[in-house]
Amino acid sequence: MTGPEKPRQNTLYVSSLAKGLRILEVFSEERLELGLSEIARETGLDKSAAQRLVNTLHQLGYIDKNAETRRYRPALKYLDMAYAYLWSDNLVQLAMPRLIELSRQLQQTINLARPIEQHIMYVVRLPGYRTSYGASIIGRRVPALTASSGRVMLSRQDENTIRKCVNEWPLKQYTGTTTLDRQEILDSILLAREKGYCMSERQVLPDEINVAAPICTNDGKPVAAIHCSLPVIRWTQEKAEQEIVPHIVETARSISPPR
Amino acid sequence: MTGPEKPRQNTLYVSSLAKGLRILEVFSEERLELGLSEIARETGLDKSAAQRLVNTLHQLGYIDKNAETRRYRPALKYLDMAYAYLWSDNLVQLAMPRLIELSRQLQQTINLARPIEQHIMYVVRLPGYRTSYGASIIGRRVPALTASSGRVMLSRQDENTIRKCVNEWPLKQYTGTTTLDRQEILDSILLAREKGYCMSERQVLPDEINVAAPICTNDGKPVAAIHCSLPVIRWTQEKAEQEIVPHIVETARSISPPR
DNA sequence: TATACTGTATCATAATATAATACAAAATAT
DNA sequence: ATATTTTGTATTATATTATGATACAGTATA
Numbered sequence: 001m002t003g004p005e006k007p008r009q010n011t012l013y014v015s016s017l018a019k020g021l022r023i024l025e026v027f028s029e030e031r032l033e034l035g036l037s038e039i040a041r042e043t044g045l046d047k048s049a050a051q052r053l054v055n056t057l058h059q060l061g062y063i064d065k066n067a068e069t070r071r072y073r074p075a076l077k078y079l080d081m082a083y084a085y086l087w088s089d090n091l092v093q094l095a096m097p098r099l100i101e102l103s104r105q106l107q108q109t110i111n112l113a114r115p116i117e118q119h120i121m122y123v124v125r126l127p128g129y130r131t132s133y134g135a136s137i138i139g140r141r142v143p144a145l146t147a148s149s150g151r152v153m154l155s156r157q158d159e160n161t162i163r164k165c166v167n168e169w170p171l172k173q174y175t176g177t178t179t180l181d182r183q184e185i186l187d188s189i190l191l192a193r194e195k196g197y198c199m200s201e202r203q204v205l206p207d208e209i210n211v212a213a214p215i216c217t218n219d220g221k222p223v224a225a226i227h228c229s230l231p232v233i234r235w236t237q238e239k240a241e242q243e244i245v246p247h248i249v250e251t252a253r254s255i256s257p258p259r
Numbered sequence: 260m261t262g263p264e265k266p267r268q269n270t271l272y273v274s275s276l277a278k279g280l281r282i283l284e285v286f287s288e289e290r291l292e293l294g295l296s297e298i299a300r301e302t303g304l305d306k307s308a309a310q311r312l313v314n315t316l317h318q319l320g321y322i323d324k325n326a327e328t329r330r331y332r333p334a335l336k337y338l339d340m341a342y343a344y345l346w347s348d349n350l351v352q353l354a355m356p357r358l359i360e361l362s363r364q365l366q367q368t369i370n371l372a373r374p375i376e377q378h379i380m381y382v383v384r385l386p387g388y389r390t391s392y393g394a395s396i397i398g399r400r401v402p403a404l405t406a407s408s409g410r411v412m413l414s415r416q417d418e419n420t421i422r423k424c425v426n427e428w429p430l431k432q433y434t435g436t437t438t439l440d441r442q443e444i445l446d447s448i449l450l451a452r453e454k455g456y457c458m459s460e461r462q463v464l465p466d467e468i469n470v471a472a473p474i475c476t477n478d479g480k481p482v483a484a485i486h487c488s489l490p491v492i493r494w495t496q497e498k499a500e501q502e503i504v505p506h507i508v509e510t511a512r513s514i515s516p517p518r
Numbered sequence: 519t520a521t522a523c524t525g526t527a528t529c530a531t532a533a534t535a536t537a538a539t540a541c542a543a544a545a546t547a548t
Numbered sequence: 549a550t551a552t553t554t555t556g557t558a559t560t561a562t563a564t565t566a567t568g569a570t571a572c573a574g575t576a577t578a
Contacts, residue, residue: 009534011559014315016534016566017279021319027343037524048568051526056273060280070525074344076375079382082341083398084286085333093392100386100395116335123338127359127385133352136359138397139342268565270528275535275565296555307537310557329544329556523576534565545554 019045020053024062024078029134033066033073082138085123089114091215091224091257092123099124099226102251106244109135109229113149113212115222116141118169120150128229135205135229142204143172145182148212149225151189152198156214156222162189177202197249199237207232211244213252226252278304279312283321283337288393292325292332341397344382348373350474350483350516351382358383358485361510365503368394368488372408372471374481375400377428379409387488394464394488401463402431404444407471408484411457414448415473415481421448436461456508458496466491470503472511485511 022043026034031042040050054072057063064075086092095112103110103126112124119141127136134140144150145166154162166186173180192198197213204210208229215224228248230240281302285293290301299309313331316322323334345351354371362369362385371383378400386395393399403409404425413421425445432439451457456472463469467488474483487507489499 011535012311012314012557013318014275014279014311014535016273016275017312017315018319019566020273020276020279021321025339025343027347029342029346032347035524036526046568047525048570049566052271052273052566053276055271056276059272060277062280073347074340076344076373076380076382078340078344079380079398080284080400081333081337081398083288083396084284085335085337086396086398087288088286088291088332096386096392096395097389100388100390104388114335121335121338123335127355129359129363130356131359133355136355137342137345139338139340139345141339268529270566271526273566278535294555295557305537306556307539308535311535519578521576521578523574525574526572528571529569530567532565532567534563534567536561536563536565538560540559541557543554543556545552547552548550 019043019049020057023050023053023057024074027063027074033069033071035069035071039072089123091255094257095215095224095226095255096124098251098255099126102226102228102247103128106228106247108244111149111227111229113147113153113225113227115144115150115153115224118144118165120144120147120153120225122227123224130231131229132205143170145169145171145185146174146178146203147227148198148200148203148210149227151185151200152192152212152214152225153222155189155193155198156216156220159190162186162193174204175202175206177206179203197245199240199245201232201237205229209235209237209240211240211248213245213249215252215255215257217257223257224255226255275312278302278308279316282309282312282316283333286322286333292328292330294328294330298331348382350514353516354474354483354485354514355383357510357514358385361485361487361506362387365487365506367503370394370408370486370488372406372412372484372486374403374409374412374483377403377424379403379406379412379484381486382483389490390488391464402429404428404430404441405433405437405462406486407457407459407462407469408486410444410448410459411451411471411473411484412481414452414457415475415479418449421445421452433463434461434465436465438462456504458499458504460491460496464488468494468496468499470499470507472504472508474511474514474516476516482516485514 026042040047061077063072065072099110109128109131110126111122113120114123122140125136166182171180199211201209210229212225212227214222216222226248285301299306320336322331324331358369368387368390369385370381372379373382381399384395425441430439458470460468469488471484471486473481475481
């Protein structure tokens with residue numbers, strides 16, 4: 001009779017790799033530079049594990065160490081990843097010239113967003129005059145329900161799916177006027193469905209009107225959204241509807257992803 | 260009497276993490292999508308190791324698997340890295356508004372480059388009209404000696420260092436007119452040193468004039484370069500010298516990194 | 519000055535990653 | 549259409565590696 005069986009090993013999962021990636025992921029908008037103990041704490045890893053993993057990532061050029069403060073920060077090698085991703089995303093390649101043209105034509109901030117889980121992520125950012133730093137860089141994630149890009153992509157799902165997502169997905173309050181009212185969000189999405197675009201105001205940034213139109217595959221699946229931000233100082237929703245919306249919608253429609 | 264001693268383990272280096280990162284690094288401009296056997300081959304890893312590591316990266320959301328073709332490609336999570344880097348780079352934050360302003364003023368492609376080993380890497384790309392895709396995305400690396408940004412940063416080193424770098428660093432022929440003549444490159448760098456900016460033509464792309472000016476710390480160390488590309492169809496070096504150079508130089512000078 | 523915290527280094531050992539292997543499925547060659 | 553090769557998937561015995569406990573020097577804080 002055997003003793004208690006030891007839990008079976010998952011031999012298709014490399015836990016040391018996973019731990020190392022947690023180190024890479026610890027850096028963020030709020031955590032620009034960290035010491036070893038902070039890294040251990042923030043990642044939940046043992047101090048020795050953190051030491052080994054950090055040392056490995058530093059030797060491989062992923063993170064830089066400030067010799068004076070002994071703190072680490074992301075190295076340029078992080079951007080190798082962006083480069084690889086951007087080349088592999090056919091849609092971004094397809095869309096880029098149209099987005100550049102649109103940016104020139106409208107003289108405003110133009111972005112391309114992709115859906116990821118319950119968020120959207122900005123994969124192209126063509127900043128306009130006075131675009132904030134956070135709104136000029138790729139990789140930012142925003143809850144799909146809060147962003148006009150997210151809402152407009154959701155609007156192309158069937159109504160049951162829309163309602164389920166609106167009920168369950170997370171919300172985040174960015175500004176004093178960011179809505180947390182799920183009914184209001186549902187109304188916004190259903191209106192977007194009807195009109196073919198979504199317009200919102202002061203949801204993610206406090207002084208912006210946002211217009212977004214979906215990019216769909218041939219079978220109607222939303223895979224991305226084009227998004228334009230306008231300063232409320234010089235724009236109204238009415239003016240945006242007349243002067244911006246047609247161009248956004250037309251550009252989005254002109255981009256037909258292969259699949 | 261002991262037998263032959265086994266080699267000492269480097270307990271500060273995690274080789275499984277290093278192998279996993281090799282998988283992440285296998286994707287590139289030339290390798291957008293790969294199957295398991297290709298990944299094993301390109302990374303030099305054993306097939307079983309590749310299987311485990313790929314599976315782990317897939318479970319963690321770093322790579323996507325096309326269920327039909329069973330091939331993998333980078334996932335959006337790659338851009339999380341870019342986001343983290345761009346927040347941690349103080350200079351990029353400092354420079355971004357100036358670059359956006361410059362882009363609007365000149366109506367041309369404006370980039371920011373950082374030195375990395377014997378290359379430069381583009382960390383900000385503000386594309387102008389008709390900028391190619393490869394010239395619109397961050398993360399691209401170019402040999403420092405070939406790029407105007409690289410040359411202009413090198414020009415701010417002492418002459419012995421310049422000569423050593425020119426003799427030893429790699430070159431890459433991008434166009435039919437990319438120079439591989441190291442004396443010509445040295446002359447270009449020394450001229451940049453004298454004039455405070457570098458101008459080159461048809462070195463990385465076949466139809467471009469390039470103007471770059473260095474961004475230096477207070478103690479004179481070059482840490483980045485602002486770079487403008489102009490189509491040769493509508494520009495000459497003389498015209499660029501009069502209408503573009505002063506603005507590039509002035510903007511570069513106005514950005515004083517803290518350290 | 520005392521104490522707490524951080525970073526660095528070491529090592530015995532348990533757990534994990536390895537690589538060999540088998541086999542089904544798919545692709546390619548004949 | 550069939551045979552062969554290649555690819556992808558799954559499993560396992562075992563060697564190697566990663567673990568975490570520990571010690572200690574240096575730094576920061578009380």
